[in-house]
Amino acid sequence: xxxxxxxxxxxxxxxxxxxxxxxxxxxxxxxxxxxxxxxxxxxxxxxxxxxxxxxxxxxxxxxxxxxxxxxxxxxxxxxxxxxxxxxxxxxxxxxxxxxxxxxxxxxxxxxxxxxxxxxxxxxxxxxxxxxxxxxxxxxxxxxxxxxxxxxxxxxxxxxxxxxxxxxxxxxxxxxxxxxxxxxxxxxxxxxxxxxxxxxxxxxxxxxxxxxxxxxxxxxxxxxxxxxxxxxxxxxxxxxxxxxxxxxxxxxxxxxxxxxxxxxxxxxxxxxxxxxxxxxxxxxxxxxxxxxxxxxxxxxxxxxxxxxxxxxxxxx
Amino acid sequence: xxxxxxxxxxxxxxxxxxxxxxxxxxxxxxxxxxxxxxxxxxxxxxxxxxxxxxxxxxxxxxxxxxxxxxxxxxxxxxxxxxxxxxxxxxxxxxxxxxxxxxxxxxxxxxxxxxxxxxxxxxxxxxxxxxxxxxxxxxxxxxxxxxxxxxxxxxxxxxxxxxxxxxxxxxxxxxxxxxxxxxxxxxxxxxxxxxxxxxxxxxxxxxxxxxxxxxxxxxxxxxxxxxxxxxxxxxxxxxxxxxxxxxxxxxxxxxxxxxxxxxxxxxxxxxxxxxxxxxxxxxxxxxxxxxxxxxxxxxxxxxxxxxxxxxxxxxx
Numbered sequence: 001x002x003x004x005x006x007x008x009x010x011x012x013x014x015x016x017x018x019x020x021x022x023x024x025x026x027x028x029x030x031x032x033x034x035x036x037x038x039x040x041x042x043x044x045x046x047x048x049x050x051x052x053x054x055x056x057x058x059x060x061x062x063x064x065x066x067x068x069x070x071x072x073x074x075x076x077x078x079x080x081x082x083x084x085x086x087x088x089x090x091x092x093x094x095x096x097x098x099x100x101x102x103x104x105x106x107x108x109x110x111x112x113x114x115x116x117x118x119x120x121x122x123x124x125x126x127x128x129x130x131x132x133x134x135x136x137x138x139x140x141x142x143x144x145x146x147x148x149x150x151x152x153x154x155x156x157x158x159x160x161x162x163x164x165x166x167x168x169x170x171x172x173x174x175x176x177x178x179x180x181x182x183x184x185x186x187x188x189x190x191x192x193x194x195x196x197x198x199x200x201x202x203x204x205x206x207x208x209x210x211x212x213x214x215x216x217x218x219x220x221x222x223x224x225x226x227x228x229x230x231x232x233x234x235x236x237x238x239x240x241x242x243x244x245x246x247x248x249x250x251x252x253x254x255x256x257x258x259x260x261x262x263x264x265x266x267x268x269x270x271x272x273x274x275x276x277x278x279x280x281x282x283x284x285x286x287x288x289x290x291x292x293x294x295x296x297x298x299x300x301x302x303x304x305x306x307x308x309x310x311x312x313x314x315x
Numbered sequence: 316x317x318x319x320x321x322x323x324x325x326x327x328x329x330x331x332x333x334x335x336x337x338x339x340x341x342x343x344x345x346x347x348x349x350x351x352x353x354x355x356x357x358x359x360x361x362x363x364x365x366x367x368x369x370x371x372x373x374x375x376x377x378x379x380x381x382x383x384x385x386x387x388x389x390x391x392x393x394x395x396x397x398x399x400x401x402x403x404x405x406x407x408x409x410x411x412x413x414x415x416x417x418x419x420x421x422x423x424x425x426x427x428x429x430x431x432x433x434x435x436x437x438x439x440x441x442x443x444x445x446x447x448x449x450x451x452x453x454x455x456x457x458x459x460x461x462x463x464x465x466x467x468x469x470x471x472x473x474x475x476x477x478x479x480x481x482x483x484x485x486x487x488x489x490x491x492x493x494x495x496x497x498x499x500x501x502x503x504x505x506x507x508x509x510x511x512x513x514x515x516x517x518x519x520x521x522x523x524x525x526x527x528x529x530x531x532x533x534x535x536x537x538x539x540x541x542x543x544x545x546x547x548x549x550x551x552x553x554x555x556x557x558x559x560x561x562x563x564x565x566x567x568x569x570x571x572x573x574x575x576x577x578x579x580x581x582x583x584x585x586x587x588x589x590x591x592x593x594x595x596x597x598x599x600x601x602x603x604x605x606x607x608x609x610x611x612x613x614x615x616x617x618x619x620x621x622x623x624x625x626x627x628x629x630x
Contacts, residue, residue, distance in 0.1 A: 020514070022522040156526035156542060157519070164529050164538065196511035199335070202547055204472070205517065206524050207337040211471035213525045214479050217532035223479065227471060232517055 034106035042080035051089035064107030067131030098143030104131030150307025188264035228258025243292035349421035357395035366404035379422030382446030413458030419446030465622025503579035543573025558607035
């Protein structure tokens with residue numbers, strides 16, 4: 001029986017251009033760490049949140065706590081179970097990198113592992129969605145699912161939740177650059193939800209998201225790159241990301257396969273087909289942000305096909 | 316050198332549920348036949364149109380003639396070439412089965428074959444699109460491309476035209492039932508083009524079209540069936556198809572994988588995973604149309620992976 005478990009849940013890039021609310025992938029880093037141990041006090045207590053002073057330690061308001069509580073309910077123990085939880089935020093909030101999803105996933109996985117890992121990863125997605133919903137105001141699986149399951153995940157439908165794991169071409173590299181600016185997720189969503197779209201915009205995204213999925217299956221990275229095109233949401237959100245056009249142009253100029261906004265932004269992602277290209281793309285993107293007066297962080301590497309994982313556990 | 320060529324171009328089902336304007340597949344039948352022979356008179360003369368009294372024999376107004384003329388221009392012969400053409404319509408107009416596309420494709424392929432087959436199938440798509448545009452009022456490749464290339468074709472983008480041939484699972488069967496009613500294609504399009512859509516409608520189709528493509532690659536026919544769902548266009552067009560809800564329910568009740576409107580309708584397509592299921596689905600769909608007072612024609616079989624073909628040629 002485990003007394004203490006420490007888990008890591010990775011950040012994620014959602015939308016991937018044409019796939020608003022339906023596509024996401026897991027990054028190698030950054031990510032959040034949640035540690036849990038058994039307690040005599042029933043329910044979840046958050047003893048500490050590090051790395052994000054603004055976050056609440058009330059377990060009913062913290063995404064990791066909400067997700068962990070959902071796991072406890074699913075486990076349906078005869079005797080009430082108690083959990084002490086420590087949340088270590090290691091990634092920026094409101095960055096477009098699925099920060100709240102990573103905390104939710106880490107909270108759900110940690111509590112499940114503490115009590116024997118009885119729930120499947122798929123069942124944990126449902127639990128983690130409760131935490132994510134508290135943060136974003138509505139249910140979105142395109143960060144939670146890749147963070148938990150790893151790889152590139154398609155959300156075919158939300159009701160019922162129907163997830164499809166897509167193949168990850170081995171040569172694919174993803175670059176994410178996070179400029180030091182914030183975009184409020186809920187406000188960015190409202191802009192989209194209040195908009196009305198022409199059929200031609202939908203058709204453009206339908207063609208591209210379908211081609212993107214086909215390219216992942218066939219390993220055609222050229223086609224994959226051409227498919228990173230968003231006629232629906234990017235036109236609305238691009239003005240919220242400082243210097244977005246310049247950053248994208250810089251990425252494409254040095255060989256990025258494609259480039260768009262990660263989630264609600266302000267992070268911007270790009271794809272490449274080799275490590276050296278990815279490094280050049282990251283340099284170019286950071287340079288373009290810097291020219292606009294913004295410092296930034298960069299993350300790059302293969303897609304994280306493992307997803308959330310246990311770092312250490314003590315009996 | 317060929318003096319006379321006879322070609323067949325198949326009907327096609329477009330949209331396939333979630334893929335408005337971007338997905339189409341070729342049927343085994345019905346289809347159109349175009350016959351051509353060399354003539355001393357430069358340009359194209361249509362000597363006869365059978366099977367559709369309303370169609371024009373003016374080569375500048377008939378889709379087969381327009382497409383054939385586009386091929387002549389592409390061939391760029393030093394000396395002007397002349398073609399006599401016979402068009403045999405063997406499928407209903409305004410049926411949602413790509414009737415004008417089939418004639419365009421047959422016209423383009425016939426003329427190309429008559430002069431040595433110099434243009435590639437991909438180049439013929441461009442020529443056939445000219446004919447299709449004349450009939451529908453705008454450029455749509457989702458019938459032309461599958462009729463010419465065969466199989467299931469994705470139109471990633473229209474400008475530039477970017478086509479992706481998708482895998483066809485061997486067990487897949489398609490059923491199309493054409494009720495004896497007409498829907499005017501241009502009017503059906505205007506309804507869609509005048510509409511404005513919520514992001515949630517687009518998201519539903521994005522998830523489903525992406526899953527549909529993934530299912531074709533993985534051969535998962537259950538997932539394929541679940542993905543035949545259209546939240547964008549079907550709600551607008553369903554009222555134009557008599558008894559559509561009853562026909563779909565009848566199809567699904569006897570084992571159809573999925574069912575939706577073919578093109579602008581009134582034809583309705585369904586998928587099945589075996590010949591006997593396809594036959595039961597066709598019976599059920601025709602029965603539901605009959606209960607609404609409509610006779611109908613049925614077509615069923617595997618997807619036509621060959622596309623348009625030469626039937627006979629004489630030296």
